[in-house]
Amino acid sequence: MREVAIIGVGDTKFGELWDMGFRDIGIAAGLAAVQDANLAAEEIDALYVGNMSAGRFIEQEHVAALIADYSGLARDNIPATRIEAAGASGGLALRQGYLAVASGMHDLVVVGGAEKMTDVGDTMAAEIQSSSTDQQWEVTFGATFPALHAMIARRHMHDYGTTREQLASVAVLNHLHGSMNPKAQFQRAIDLKTVLNAPPVAEPLGMFDCAPSSDGAAAVVLCAMEKAHKHTDKPIRILASAQASDTLALHARSDITSFQATRVAARHAFKQAGLEPKDIQVAEVHDNFTISELLAIEDLGFFPKGQGGKAVVDGQVAIGGKVAVNTSGGLKARGDPIGATGVAQVVEIVSQLRGTAGKRQVAGARFGLTQNVGGTGATVVVTILGAN
Amino acid sequence: MSTARLWRENPSRYNLAASKCGVCGKVFFPPRNVCSTCHRKSIGKMEQLLLSGEGEVYSYSVVHEAPSQFEMLKPYVLAMVRMDEGVMLTSQLIDVDPKEVDIGMRVKTTLRKVGEDGPAGVIYYGYKFTPNP
Numbered sequence: 001m002r003e004v005a006i007i008g009v010g011d012t013k014f015g016e017l018w019d020m021g022f023r024d025i026g027i028a029a030g031l032a033a034v035q036d037a038n039l040a041a042e043e044i045d046a047l048y049v050g051n052m053s054a055g056r057f058i059e060q061e062h063v064a065a066l067i068a069d070y071s072g073l074a075r076d077n078i079p080a081t082r083i084e085a086a087g088a089s090g091g092l093a094l095r096q097g098y099l100a101v102a103s104g105m106h107d108l109v110v111v112g113g114a115e116k117m118t119d120v121g122d123t124m125a126a127e128i129q130s131s132s133t134d135q136q137w138e139v140t141f142g143a144t145f146p147a148l149h150a151m152i153a154r155r156h157m158h159d160y161g162t163t164r165e166q167l168a169s170v171a172v173l174n175h176l177h178g179s180m181n182p183k184a185q186f187q188r189a190i191d192l193k194t195v196l197n198a199p200p201v202a203e204p205l206g207m208f209d210c211a212p213s214s215d216g217a218a219a220v221v222l223c224a225m226e227k228a229h230k231h232t233d234k235p236i237r238i239l240a241s242a243q244a245s246d247t248l249a250l251h252a253r254s255d256i257t258s259f260q261a262t263r264v265a266a267r268h269a270f271k272q273a274g275l276e277p278k279d280i281q282v283a284e285v286h287d288n289f290t291i292s293e294l295l296a297i298e299d300l301g302f303f304p305k306g307q308g309g310k311a312v313v314d315g316q317v318a319i320g321g322k323v324a325v326n327t328s329g330g331l332k333a334r335g336d337p338i339g340a341t342g343v344a345q346v347v348e349i350v351s352q353l354r355g356t357a358g359k360r361q362v363a364g365a366r367f368g369l370t371q372n373v374g375g376t377g378a379t380v381v382v383t384i385l386g387a388n
Numbered sequence: 389m390s391t392a393r394l395w396r397e398n399p400s401r402y403n404l405a406a407s408k409c410g411v412c413g414k415v416f417f418p419p420r421n422v423c424s425t426c427h428r429k430s431i432g433k434m435e436q437l438l439l440s441g442e443g444e445v446y447s448y449s450v451v452h453e454a455p456s457q458f459e460m461l462k463p464y465v466l467a468m469v470r471m472d473e474g475v476m477l478t479s480q481l482i483d484v485d486p487k488e489v490d491i492g493m494r495v496k497t498t499l500r501k502v503g504e505d506g507p508a509g510v511i512y513y514g515y516k517f518t519p520n521p
Binding site: 127130137138141142144146147150152154201202203205251252256 | 397418446447448449450451452453454455456458461463464466467468476477478479480491502503514515516
């Protein structure tokens, strides 16, 4: 396996982008990444696109071919592949691009992620998102995506004494981080009372415990490390890429206060990178709900099981804490255009490792991690990046 | 949704048909053709088992934002219930004040209308939970 570097990144603003369609956002992110990498289109060997449900959001399948076409790459007839794993589509697309370069099959690959969610109404968007869980044996009986996470939260509170205030603190912190990110969907800091007094969605979770529906896209350019210096002085190394699965339905697991797929993927990733959780200075984790961030920081090994809530309240995941988590604002404040999210996480970590994250820069960041989740933890991708 | 898609699940939705691994005894709901522990050793050895319908609440949520077909029911209690046979099911917990629900509460299944396949489609039935003091 060859070493793989990220030599370019690009993304759009996340949010309700009424004036942009799926192809507009996809191309905007892709072109930004290609410009950042200082590439000529002829050098690109392949394209991977992470997307969950264009078929239901915009009634368009076959979106990798669409992106290849509108980015002008179809003229060169390069292979273009769509990857789907619900919320983990973007992270998994990155992993497929990584494998293609690491194996020696391709030298230079563009990986994008995109979702256009606001062309359907909120209720429909929620129904589409819930299809990442077990449609026949959970959703049919009244389960919603927030309700399944609410049951995780309820059980975590029962087993570990996690409090409502600790959950709410996750949203407060991620909104604070989002206020420093000009591309975030929500750029306003909020206080604890706002989260606690928000209308309930699925108790104990309220509106501010849930990531929004978003439009957006992100892209990265991958290159064999041995050729990266031709394009950039600051290649970012992919030190590890790991993926794991679990049961599709939450009720098929013996314990729901932990995502086993996160634990397994993290174990493999840290082993591949030759690092431990304490070596990571900055991480982007899948906080589609406040409880999800607690599970993530515990299952990744940053904090002991059950101590995630306390760690957040104590400022240990803030910028300047033990490990800065979701400096982009996370899914909660930056936004969650499903298929784009896993790629956008990597874009944020690359900015941090390059030292170009502006007001939210983590001083001395050398190693960063992303954790990208599909459904209620049935797919998890963990990626570890290092400054060169 | 086609009528057949609902009809072929009737044994499990109506009668709680589960399967039990003939090698290790692990119970699965809905039924599976292969045991996730015994793998190929379990092929051809999965036996049908009808769940008793009794169990206790493992976790729950009061749902306020719901898909259009549950609009008339909200807010409703959704629960994960660990059945006495060890397997877990997800469905609504009804005929109860949401404030009375707690983890560990004893419940049993009851056959109820679960949903409709649009305004002109079939009405389908299945299990929900009620308190079982």
